[in-house]
Amino acid sequence: MANILVTGAGGYIGSVLTPLLLSEGHTVRALDRFFFGAEMLADHPQLQRVREDARRIAPAHLEGCDAVIDLVALSNDPAGEEFRAETYAINHQSRAATARLAKAAGVQRYILPSSCSIYGFQDPDVRVDEAAPTNPLTTYARANERAEQDVLPLADKDFTVVVLRQATAYGLSPRVRFDLAINGMTFGAWKTGVLPLMRDGTQWRPMAHVRDLASAQLYMLTAPQDRVNGEIFNVGSDANNYQLGPLADIVAAATPRDVRIEWYGDPDHRSYRVNFDKIERLGWTAKLGAEDGVRELCAALEDGRIDKTTQTLTLDWYRELMRWHERIKQVELYGGILRI
Numbered sequence: 001m002a003n004i005l006v007t008g009a010g011g012y013i014g015s016v017l018t019p020l021l022l023s024e025g026h027t028v029r030a031l032d033r034f035f036f037g038a039e040m041l042a043d044h045p046q047l048q049r050v051r052e053d054a055r056r057i058a059p060a061h062l063e064g065c066d067a068v069i070d071l072v073a074l075s076n077d078p079a080g081e082e083f084r085a086e087t088y089a090i091n092h093q094s095r096a097a098t099a100r101l102a103k104a105a106g107v108q109r110y111i112l113p114s115s116c117s118i119y120g121f122q123d124p125d126v127r128v129d130e131a132a133p134t135n136p137l138t139t140y141a142r143a144n145e146r147a148e149q150d151v152l153p154l155a156d157k158d159f160t161v162v163v164l165r166q167a168t169a170y171g172l173s174p175r176v177r178f179d180l181a182i183n184g185m186t187f188g189a190w191k192t193g194v195l196p197l198m199r200d201g202t203q204w205r206p207m208a209h210v211r212d213l214a215s216a217q218l219y220m221l222t223a224p225q226d227r228v229n230g231e232i233f234n235v236g237s238d239a240n241n242y243q244l245g246p247l248a249d250i251v252a253a254a255t256p257r258d259v260r261i262e263w264y265g266d267p268d269h270r271s272y273r274v275n276f277d278k279i280e281r282l283g284w285t286a287k288l289g290a291e292d293g294v295r296e297l298c299a300a301l302e303d304g305r306i307d308k309t310t311q312t313l314t315l316d317w318y319r320e321l322m323r324w325h326e327r328i329k330q331v332e333l334y335g336g337i338l339r340i
Contacts, residue, residue: 002067003027004027004068005029005061005067006021006031006071009030009031009049010175011072011073011075013173013214014032014071015040015041015173018041018047019041020211021218022046022047026046027046027048028044030048030049031054031072032049033051033052035321036311040175054090055090057097057101061101062098062101062102062104063105066107067111068098068102068109068110068111069111069113069221070095071113072090072095073090073113073143074086074087074090074140074318075314076314077117078315087139088143088146092143095151096146096147110161112147112151112162112163113166114232115141115166116166117141117144118134118142118145119165120134121137122272124273127274127275128273129274130234130275130278152230152232161230162223162229164216164232165232166236167208167236167240167274168180168181168205168206169207169208169209169213170183170208170210170293171293176300176306177313178308179313179315182207182251182290182293182294183297185248186251186255186293186294186297187297189252189255189257193258193259193260195248195260197248197261197263198244198263198265198267199263199265199266199267202271203268203271204243204272204273205242206234206272206274207241207242208236208240209289209293211287212236212286212287219283220233223282237280238275239289242290249261250290251290251294253291254295256302
């Protein structure tokens with residue numbers, strides 16, 4: 001059992017990871033702005049919620065912690081391009097600062113969830129491994145790479161640093177997202193019976209179920225130091241390297257209604273596959289496939305537990321919060337609106 005600081009604990013992956021850590025007997029200090037609601041994390045006697053911005057993290061937040069899983073990030077490429085300065089400040093600078101504070105506080109292990117997007121687009125005939133040249137094409141990817149470059153040199157015999165380059169997530173989460181490829185495809189197929197797909201469907205993309213990503217982070221808390229310290233691991237599986245055409249067929253087959261694929265646009269030649277042998281040699285393997293994610297999402301949609309709303313689309317929700325903030329500033333006086 002350990003005391004673990006999880007930044008971004010109320011997000012898509014964090015709201016899956018936190019209950020997993022608690023179920024293993026760990027104590028979790030969940031640091032988040034909770035843009036999507038603190039209710040994403042159920043109450044638990046070993047859970048401490050800390051409503052704080054990662055850009056304002058302080059030594060007190062690391063006090064008594066054995067490990068840090070630094071999940072905080074403005075997630076996805078569209079949000080990264082609209083909020084570029086904020087993406088660098090949060091996804092890069094705040095995580096580098098957290099790693100330095102963690103080391104100074106005597107934290108034993110620091111885990112940085114990064115992204116396979118830093119590989120950019122590569123020769124689709126090659127499965128890129130951790131030694132492959134990176135080619136970050138977006139603000140989100142570049143911020144992740146800079147965070148990696150700042151935290152890895154901190155590793156030493158007393159401070160274990162692990163970087164996890166995660167494949168694109170999918171699957172059900174308390175903070176569900178429909179702006180992810182498989183999740184978005186699933187909702188469209190379930191709602192309308194039509195699955196739009198850009199030609200020509202031969203493009204490769206690496207995917208990973210959100211529960212598998214969380215389990216990899218849990219695994220790294222106790223993985224042998226001499227095999228993980230200062231190392232980068234791709235997180236996913238070769239079975240989850242999907243070509244988009246066959247992936248659409250999988251989504252359609254797993255959706256409980258008749259679904260037709262509707263092709264659009266010019267062929268998208270961007271394509272890359274990722275090699276996951278390194279993490280599998282360590283002993284971790286992914287357990288779930290796209291079918292699992294599609295079925296659980298459809299079941300949750302069928303019984304009304306989830307729906308596609310502004311809050312399930314990351315960039316749309318950030319924009320909505322910004323609009324609310326501006327409107328409130330316009331009408332607020334003396335610390336309130338009607339009650340002052």
